[in-house]
Amino acid sequence: MHCRAIIAAILLPLAAASASAQTTVKIGSVSPLSGTGAHQGKDIENGARMAIDDLNAKGVSIAGKKVRFVLQAEDDGADPKMGTAAAQKLVDNGVVAVVGHLNSGTTVPASKIYNNAGIPQISPAATTPLYTRQGYKTAFRVVASDSLVGKTLAAYSIKTLHATKIAVIDDRTAFGQGLADEFTRGVKAVGGAQLVSRQFTNDKATDFNAILTQIRAHKPDVIFYGGMDAVAGPMLKQMKALGIGAKLVSGDGVCSEKLPELAGDALGSDKVICVVAGGVSGAKEEAAAAAFAERYRQRYKIPLQTYAPYAYDATMVFAQAMQQANSTDPARFLPALAKIRYHGVTGDIAFDPSGDLHDAALTLYTYRDGRQVKLQVVR
The missing domain is CATH 3.40.50.2300 (Response regulator)
Incomplete structure (x- = not known):
C-alpha cells in the first residue's frame, strides 16, 4: 500500500x-x-x-x-x-x-x-x-x-415626579394591558394621586388624537402607556402637537435605543421615564x-x-x-x-x-438630547 x-x-x-x-x-x-x-x-x-x-x-x-x-x-x-x-x-x-x-x-x-x-x-x-x-x-x-414594574413606576410617578393627576393608556395586548393594570393598582396603593382617565389603543395604531384630546381635558401630570416603542414614538409626536406637557411613563417595551428615532424631536429631555426589568449597579458590573x-x-x-x-x-x-x-x-x-x-x-x-x-432589579431611564440616560437601579 x-x-x-x-x-x-x-x-x-x-x-x-x-x-x-x-x-x-x-x-x-x-x-x-x-x-x-x-x-x-x-x-x-x-x-x-x-x-x-x-x-x-x-x-x-x-x-x-x-x-x-x-x-x-x-x-x-x-x-x-x-x-x-x-x-x-x-x-x-x-x-x-x-x-x-x-x-x-x-x-x-x-x-x-x-x-x-x-x-x-x-x-x-x-x-x-x-x-x-x-x-x-x-x-x-x-x-x-409586571407586579414589581407597576409598583415601582407608580411610586416613582407620585413620589419623585410629584404627579397628582395620572392618565393611563394601554395597547390591549397581554403585556400592555397587564402592565397598565399593575401600574393602576400601584397608584391606588401608594395614594396621593388621582387616576383621571383610562384609554385604550392597539399595538398597530398610528392615530391617537381622539384619546389624547380626551386626556388633555384632564390636564394630567403623567400619562402612563402600557405597550411598545413602535406605538410610543408616534404617540409622543401627537402629544407634542396637541400641546400636552405631561411626562410619558412606561415599561421596558418603550425603553429602547430606537425610541429617539421613532419619536423625533417630540422625545425632548426628561419627557419620558421608563424602566427596564433588570439592571446592574456598582462600577465593576x-x-x-x-x-x-x-x-x-x-x-x-x-x-x-x-x-x-x-x-x-x-x-x-x-x-x-x-x-x-x-x-x-x-x-x-x-x-x-x-x-x-x-x-x-x-x-x-x-x-x-x-x-x-x-x-430582581429594575433600572429607571430617561432620555436627554436623544440619548438614553440611566437614573437609578431599584431592588
Missing part, C-alpha cells in the same frame, strides 16, 4: 471517532423577527447568538464529550398563533432549551407546549405575572415581573455591561436595544445547568437550572420556586 494511503487509512477512523465524540446541542431562540417589534426580537436573537459563539469558542465538555451548541432562531411575529407554531417547531426539531419569547401574549401560550415536552424555557423579556403562576416547572425568566454593549455594537454594527444582555445570560445559564448536571438531557439538567447561581452581564441570576428572578 502507498504511504499516503496507509496514513489516510489510519487517520480516517480517528477522525470518525473524534466526530462521534462531539455532541451537537440545539438551543432555540424565538421572538418577533417580523412586524413592528422586529428590532426588539432581533435583539434577543443576537444576544443568544453571541452566547452560543462564546460557548463554542471556549469549548465545553459534558459527560466526557465536547459539545457544539447550535442556535435555531424562529419568528413568532408577536402573534400567539405564530408563537405556538414556532414553539412546536422547536420541540419537533429537538431543541433542549428555549430562550424566548419576547411578548407576554406569545410567551404564555407557548409555555404550555414547552412544559408538555419537558423543555425548559427562559424568557429574557416577558413580564406578565401569569407566565410563572401556571405552575410549570419549565418556565423561568431573567427579568422582573456597570463596566461589564458597557463592555458587552460595545462588543455587541462592534459585531452587529448597531446599538443593542434592550433584551440582548438578558438573552445572552439566559443562554449561558442553560449551558451552566447542563455542565452542573453533566447532561444535555432536559429532564436531567432542569433540576440544576432551578437551583442555578450565575453571575452574568445583567447581574446575579437565581430563581425562586415559581421561576421568577430572585431579588
Whole structure:
C-alpha cells in the first residue's frame, strides 16, 4: 500500500471517532423577527447568538464529550398563533432549551407546549405575572415581573415626579394591558394621586388624537402607556402637537435605543421615564455591561436595544445547568437550572420556586438630547 494511503487509512477512523465524540446541542431562540417589534426580537436573537459563539469558542465538555451548541432562531411575529407554531417547531426539531419569547401574549401560550415536552424555557423579556403562576416547572425568566414594574413606576410617578393627576393608556395586548393594570393598582396603593382617565389603543395604531384630546381635558401630570416603542414614538409626536406637557411613563417595551428615532424631536429631555426589568449597579458590573454593549455594537454594527444582555445570560445559564448536571438531557439538567447561581452581564441570576428572578432589579431611564440616560437601579 502507498504511504499516503496507509496514513489516510489510519487517520480516517480517528477522525470518525473524534466526530462521534462531539455532541451537537440545539438551543432555540424565538421572538418577533417580523412586524413592528422586529428590532426588539432581533435583539434577543443576537444576544443568544453571541452566547452560543462564546460557548463554542471556549469549548465545553459534558459527560466526557465536547459539545457544539447550535442556535435555531424562529419568528413568532408577536402573534400567539405564530408563537405556538414556532414553539412546536422547536420541540419537533429537538431543541433542549428555549430562550424566548419576547411578548407576554406569545410567551404564555407557548409555555404550555414547552412544559408538555419537558423543555425548559427562559424568557429574557416577558413580564406578565401569569407566565410563572401556571405552575410549570419549565418556565423561568431573567427579568422582573409586571407586579414589581407597576409598583415601582407608580411610586416613582407620585413620589419623585410629584404627579397628582395620572392618565393611563394601554395597547390591549397581554403585556400592555397587564402592565397598565399593575401600574393602576400601584397608584391606588401608594395614594396621593388621582387616576383621571383610562384609554385604550392597539399595538398597530398610528392615530391617537381622539384619546389624547380626551386626556388633555384632564390636564394630567403623567400619562402612563402600557405597550411598545413602535406605538410610543408616534404617540409622543401627537402629544407634542396637541400641546400636552405631561411626562410619558412606561415599561421596558418603550425603553429602547430606537425610541429617539421613532419619536423625533417630540422625545425632548426628561419627557419620558421608563424602566427596564433588570439592571446592574456598582462600577465593576456597570463596566461589564458597557463592555458587552460595545462588543455587541462592534459585531452587529448597531446599538443593542434592550433584551440582548438578558438573552445572552439566559443562554449561558442553560449551558451552566447542563455542565452542573453533566447532561444535555432536559429532564436531567432542569433540576440544576432551578437551583442555578450565575453571575452574568445583567447581574446575579437565581430563581425562586415559581421561576421568577430572585431579588430582581429594575433600572429607571430617561432620555436627554436623544440619548438614553440611566437614573437609578431599584431592588
